[in-house]
Amino acid sequence: MAKLSRREFLIGAGGVAAGSLLAACGQPTAAPSPTQAPAQATSAPEPTDVPPTAAPEAAEATAVPTVAEEPVATGYTEAPMLAELVASGELPPIEERLPVEPIMVEPLGEIGQYGGSLRGLVPDPTGESPESDWLRGTALAMRSADLADIIPWVVKGWDLSDDQKELVVHMREGLRWSDGELLTTEDVQFWYEDTFLNTDLTPQVPIKWAPGGEPMKVVIDDDYTFRLQFAVSNPIIIDHLPTLNPWSPKHYMSQFHIKYNEDANEIAKSEGFEFWYESFQFHAQGAQFQQDADRPALDRWIYERQDNMGNRYYVRNPYYWVVDVEGKQLPYADYVERMSTENLEVMNAKVLSGDGTHHSWFLSLENYPLYKQNEAEGNYTVGLYPDLRAAEYGFCFNYTHKDPVLREIFNDIRWRKAMSHAIDRDEINELSFAGLGMPRQPIMDPTASFYEEGIDQYFIEFDVDLANELLDDMGLEWDANQQWRLRPDGGPLSLSFEFWSSKANVTQVSELIKGYWAKVGVDVTLKPEDQQFYQQRMQANEHTIGVWAIGGSSETYSRQNEPIRYRPPWHWPANSPLGGTEWHQWLTTNGEQGIEPPEEIKELWDIVAEWLLEPFGTDRYLELGREMLRINAENLWLIGTVGLVPRAAIVKNTVRNAPQPGQALSVETGMWNYYQPEQWWIEE
C-alpha cells in the first residue's frame, strides 16, 4: 500500500475539518408554527382553540370536574378488584367503607369504566413526578374550578368567627383511613400535640401556622369538630387551607412515638436510626420519599411498593371517600405507576413510542415537532397548555449592592427603564420560546381577580434610542471611543452577570441580553455558574444581577404561600434572593439590620402585609391587590422578558376525562391535580 506523505495527510485533515465546519453552520431548524388544538377522536368536550400568544382565560366552571350539590340517593358501586375482596371477606362492603356523606364529583366527560393504570415516566429515579407521585394528593380543602373559592374537601365545612381569630372545622362522619380506621379528631389531636408542638419533630413552626408569632392552637370539641385558634385576626387562614393536613394516623404512628411507646428508641435503632423521631419521620414521609407501605393515608391511590430501579407502584385506596354522580366509588383507574429511566433521552424515546398515559413536566417545547410527528404511532395527542408563569426569565439588579456607585445607578428608575427598553423581547420569544410566549413584565398572570389590562406592558417597547436617551439623562457618559459608557466615578461601566447555567434557555437569553445592552454602551461579563454556588452568592449579597425563572407568581400561589414576586427580594429569601437582600433584612428585623429601603419599598411592604390580612374577595382585597401590582409595574424592580409560555403536554388517546390542549396546566394550580385524576378513566 502506498505510503501517505506528510503533506497529503495535512491536506486531507484540513479538508475534513473545513467540511465539518461548513456542516455545523447549516441552516438553523425553523421554529415550529403554533398549532391549533387537534380534533379529538374521543367524546370529550370541545377543546378550546386558544392561540398560544393570547392570555389564558380563567378556567370555566364546566371545563373541570365539579363537586355536585345533592347527595346520591341510591346505592354505591365499586371497582371489580374491590368487589372480589369483599366477596372473599377481606374488605367490608362499600356502604361501610364510605363516609355518611361522600363527596360527589361530576366527571368532565362521561361516567367512566373501572380498570387500567395511569402511568407517568420520570428521567430520574429519585425525583418527584407530578404525573404520578402528586396524583395521590388530598388536603383539607381545595380551590374551586374558577380559582375563586376554597371548597371543603376532606372536611365538610368550616366557620370563621367574626373577629377572625377562630376557625371551627367540621369533619365528615364516617370517613376512614386507607386501612379502615375512622378519621376523627383523635388523629387531629395527635397531630397537634405530638407532632406540631413536639420540638423534636417540628423544630420550628412555619410562620404560616403561627400568625402573630404564636403557634396556632387546636381545640377539640367532639369526635368530628375541632377549632383552630390564632393570636391575632387571621382571615388568610382560608387561603391556607388547601395546604393544611392537620391529622396523623394515631393508631399507626403512635408506635413510633416515644410518648406512647417506650421502646420507640429501640425500634429506631433496629431500623438503622439513632433516635425515635428519625424513625417517626421516616414512616411519616410522603411524596416520592415514602417507603412505608403500611402507613394509612387518605389519598386516591396509596403507595404499594418501589423496586430498585426507582419505579413506584400505587394502588387504589379501597376507602376513598369520593364517588361520581352515579354512586360509583372513585378512582376509576386501579393503579398509578411511576416508571423511571436513567436519563431524559431514553424517557423521550419511550414517550414517542407510546409509553405512559400522560406527560408534561419533563417535556420540552423544543421537541414539540418531534412529539407531533409521532402522534399516530404513539396513539397520543400532544398539545399546548397555557401555563401561568409570569416570566420564563426575569432578573433584578442588586439594589443593595456593596458598591455604592452601582447601588445608586441601580436604584435610579431611569436605569431600569432604559435596560428594559433595550431588550428585544420579540427576538427572544422567537429564538428561545418558539414564538409561543408573550413579551411581558413578570407581573401576575391575567387570571388574577384584580388584574388590570396592560399592567404587564410597562416599559416593554424595544426602543434603543429611548434607552440611550434615558442613560444620557442619568449622566452616564460615553468613553473616548464611543463604545462603552463610563461610571460617574470614571471607570468603565462593566457589570458581572452571573447566572445558573443548567437550563438551556437561561444561557441563551443571557447571551442575547449581553448583546442588547452592548448597544446602549453597557458592558456585561457573563458568568455561568453552578446552581448552588450561584445561590450562595445571592444569599451573601455578592451578586450584581439576580436572574431566575419567575414562577410562583399567580394569585393562588401568592395567597397560599407568600407573594414572593411582589416584594423584596422577589424570590424566596432563604434560597435565592434576587435583589434587595439587605432591604428585606431591614424590613424583617424592624430596622436593626440591613439597609433602609426607599419609601416606595416601605409602602409596598405595608400594602402586601395588609393584603395578606384581608379576606379573599372583598373590595379592599381587590384594591390592595391592584395597588400591589401597580407599584411593582411602575417601579420595575423585577424585569422580565417573555412570559405565559405554554407547556407541551401529551395525553394518550385512551385516557378520557383528562384535560385538553388549551386548558391551563400549571404548577401553581397543582398541575394535573386540578383536573381531578380520580375521574380519569382508561378505555380498553
Added chain:
Amino acid sequence: MLKFIANRLLLFIPTLIAISIVTFVLIQLPPGDYVTSYLMELEQSGQEVTAELATALRQRYGLDDPMVIRFFKWIGNIVLRGDFGYSMQWNRPVGDLIWERIGWTVAISLATMLFTWLLAFPIGVYSATHQYSPLDYVFTLIGFLGQSVPNFLIALVFMWLGYKWFGLEIGGLFSEAYLEAPWSWPKFVDLLNHLWVPMVVLGTAGTAGLIRTLRANLLDEIRKPYVVTARAKGLPERRVIWKYPVRVAINPFISSTAYMLPGLISGATIVSVVLSLPTTGPMQLRALMSQDMYLAGSFLLILSSLTVLGTLVSDILLAWVDPRIRVSG
C-alpha cells in the same frame, strides 16, 4: 513471594484510610449540600421554601455538624456496624441500595469482559501471525472505530436500531412484560435481546486496545531467535506460537485486571445512563451531582478500595505467571 504479598497487604490499610478521608472531604467541598438541591426541587414544585424548613432539614440530616464529626460518624458506622449511612435522595440505607444493584452490575461487566477477551485474544494472535493481511486491516479498523466513536453514541444508535428493526423496547434490561415476571426461558431470551447492546458497545471499545497490545507484543516475540530455532527443529506452527510467545505476550492482559475489579462494580457509567441499565454507575453519578453525601462517599470508598485490592491481585497474578518479576522482587 510471601514477603512480597505481606508487604503489599501492610500498605493496604493506610492507603484505605487516606482514601476515605480524601473522598469524604472532596464530596463536601462544592458549595451547598443536599438540602440546597432538595429545596430547589421543592421550589420548582410550587411549594414554599423558608429558612425554617432549611434549618429543620439540615438538622434532620445531620448536615449542620462540622465535617470532622460527620466523617467519624460515617467511618465509625462502617467499621463497627457495616452501616454505610443513609441516602437522602432515596430515603433508604445506602447498603441496601448498592447491594440491590450490584448483582446486575457484576453480571453485565463480567459478560462484557468475557466478550472482550474472547474476541480480543484470537484476533490479536491472528493479527500478529498474519500481519498486513486484509483481515488484519479489517479487524484493526473495526477496533479503532469502536475505540474512537464515543460509547454512548454507539449505544444510542444500536438502541434505536433495535427498536426500529427488531421492535425491542427502548432501554433497560427487560421489556415491560418481563420486568416483574418470574424467571423463564422467554425472559432469558428477552434479557439476551437487551444485553447484546451494552456487551457489543463496551466490548468493541475494549477489544481495540487489547488487540493492538497483544499484536505488538506478539510481533516482538515472534522475531526472537528462540522462535526461529523452534521452527527449525520442526515443531508444528501452532505449538510454536501458542506455547511460548503468546504466554509472554499475555502480560498486559494480566496487568489490566487491576482495573477489572473496580470496573466490575462501577460498570461503564455513561453507557448505563444512556441505555437505562439498573447498574450502580447511574446511581453513583446522580449521588455525586446532588451531593448525597453518604451514598456518593460510600461508592467512592468502595471503588477506591477495590482498585487498591485489584492492583494487589494483579501484581500477585503477574508475579505468579511471569518468573522474571518474581526473581526481580
